[in-house]
Amino acid sequence: MTFARPDHISDLDTLPRMPAWVISVRPETLEDVAFLSGAALNHLHLVLGRGEVPHALLRDRLALRAAEACVAFSGRPEREAELRDAVHLLRPGDLPGPAGETYLAWKRVAERPVSVKALGRALPSLDPRQVAACLGAGRGAPVTRAAMVLEAVLIDAPRMETKALILADAALAQALGWDHLVPLLAAGLKRVDLRKQGGDLRLACHRALISSVIEAVRQAADLARRAAHLKAVAPKLRAKGAGEAVEMFLSRDAVAPSSLPLPDRAARRLCDRLVDLSAVRELTGRDTFRLYGV
Numbered sequence: 001m002t003f004a005r006p007d008h009i010s011d012l013d014t015l016p017r018m019p020a021w022v023i024s025v026r027p028e029t030l031e032d033v034a035f036l037s038g039a040a041l042n043h044l045h046l047v048l049g050r051g052e053v054p055h056a057l058l059r060d061r062l063a064l065r066a067a068e069a070c071v072a073f074s075g076r077p078e079r080e081a082e083l084r085d086a087v088h089l090l091r092p093g094d095l096p097g098p099a100g101e102t103y104l105a106w107k108r109v110a111e112r113p114v115s116v117k118a119l120g121r122a123l124p125s126l127d128p129r130q131v132a133a134c135l136g137a138g139r140g141a142p143v144t145r146a147a148m149v150l151e152a153v154l155i156d157a158p159r160m161e162t163k164a165l166i167l168a169d170a171a172l173a174q175a176l177g178w179d180h181l182v183p184l185l186a187a188g189l190k191r192v193d194l195r196k197q198g199g200d201l202r203l204a205c206h207r208a209l210i211s212s213v214i215e216a217v218r219q220a221a222d223l224a225r226r227a228a229h230l231k232a233v234a235p236k237l238r239a240k241g242a243g244e245a246v247e248m249f250l251s252r253d254a255v256a257p258s259s260l261p262l263p264d265r266a267a268r269r270l271c272d273r274l275v276d277l278s279a280v281r282e283l284t285g286r287d288t289f290r291l292y293g294v
Helices: 009-014 020-024 030-048 055-073 080-088 097-111 116-122 128-135 142-156 161-176 191-195 198-236 242-249 264-276
Strands: none
Touching: 020 030, 020 198, 030 142, 030 198, 055 080, 055 097, 055 161, 055 191, 055 198, 080 097, 097 116, 097 161, 116 128, 116 161, 128 142, 128 161, 142 161, 142 198, 191 198, 198 242, 242 264
16 A cells, blocks of 8 residues: 655644643542533543544554553452553464453444444443443433443442443544544543432543543654655665555554564564654564563
């Protein structure tokens, strides 16, 4: 595949910036917090509408943050680096373990459009009737609907935090008219928030979304710049299969050389070349079993 060289990578600085008052105000009432979370979500909606943002890559990176939060909620010690290893270094026949399964669940739901069928395929353990009920939950504001779903699922299954947060994010995405689930709530909530109900839970969800959306917008701008640079250097790559490899980097948080459509040695050379061109980064700091990402 041929990538056109962007004329002005600096033009990515024209991505709409989060208003300073959303970031700086510290509201206390539910009404004020709801107003700010609505403003933040509206801003993210504008950012997600921009073609220069690598949407699949952004969702995959946010899925990692959500998985890290859910693993912490369950009391497990694995964090970002261990989660990447658990999923991206899997060999045929290996099992990812509980933490890896959590990460895989978030990755799958972030890859597919929001629908009962797609969520069922991503998470076979979900009851389709429950998914349908969650996606059709109420007629309230988006965050209220997401909080209602989160509360209902956790009342029914208090230890199923990942399931509850995935369904809440799905309800939020559907209410906002987004085609794909964008992992937001998990990374902004605290463990104690998951035991709240009613207005207290809605307040926690609004606060969580303000902080998570601010981070998502920051990552969208950063990834847009990095993706533009990767596309700009792509014509310099001569290896057969380099175009497909670049596409993988543009849609995945992390890539193992062994997963690229090239022989092992060629894949490692390509990754080293991309690092030399400052187009990707080595993510592990190891000499072996390395992972790379934009």
